[in-house]
Amino acid sequence: MPGTSGNGAVTRSTLRQQIADALRDEVLSGRLQPGQAFTVKEIADQYGVSATPVREALVDLSAQGLLEADQHRGFHVREYSVADFRGLVEARSLVIDGMFHALDHGRPAFRDPTEPRTAAALAGVRRRGEEARRAANAGDLTVLIGYDLRFWRELSSLFGNPYLVDFLHRLRVQTWVCTVQHLRRVTDLRGHLWADHTELIDALVRRDTVEARSIVAAHHAHSLSLIENLTTG
Structure with a gap:
């Protein structure tokens, strides 16, 4: 049903933002160190959620310059010179x-x-x-x-x-x-x-x-x- 689909999209979008915010805080606090690598599965397991919103959150943070994607391996915290x-x-x-x-x-x-x-x-x-x-x-x-x-x-x-x-x-x-x-x-x-x-x-x-x-x-x-x-x- 359209209503159910819409609610699901909103929930996933909200979860995506929550994960992105949480990971941004981890980077800003220094708990995620420069160069530290992780996979979508590791983050999904850590937060107890599915892979899709995690992957979307990590892509968002990469676009913002906080993370960098490792080809077919996952992501790592960007190191700034x-x-x-x-x-x-x-x-x-x-x-x-x-x-x-x-x-x-x-x-x-x-x-x-x-x-x-x-x-x-x-x-x-x-x-x-x-x-x-x-x-x-x-x-x-x-x-x-x-x-x-x-x-x-x-x-x-x-x-x-x-x-x-x-x-x-x-x-x-x-x-x-x-x-x-x-x-x-x-x-x-x-x-x-x-x-x-x-x-x-x-x-x-x-x-x-x-x-x-x-x-x-x-x-x-x-x-x-x-x-x-x-x-x-």
Whole structure:
């Protein structure tokens, strides 16, 4: 029956997303290491599900740059080089600068911070930034990643372009995947992690894109310096 088929498709799609989200968290937490290989069957057995949604989830994560397919053998966690990281940082810099360009030219985002819906959205973004700051200052990488991704996703959504939101989110996930491959080796991360989220949102509320660009440039320079020092030191 059409209804049964539709429900089955929805269930499989939901399961596919749940598996993809779980595996992404495994990679970001460092529990799945760079280069670590596995098969569809191994993941299906681990989660107690059929192979089809697992295969679809792994293909999705491969398309997002988190995994790589091994011909006829399975998948492995992608290993990012420093050159890859530089490229990712440059790409996200260009996307963010495009957001600020839109703000410079009077797009609706941040037009009136006192408008109730805009004010509520900005307050939510700021809360994510405050939580990210606390996690960074405490050196809690896992919590920081979660709030940082939410901060940027919610911030970018204020510019009204869902394609931009998805693209920037993918870039930030990829840069975090690369970053954790190195940061997990550091025993105490306090003082090493960028935490100027609230300063950035405050600058954007003031429509001060000069200051916002300066904050983002410092963020990117910090990220590059951190990874380059870890890989050479």
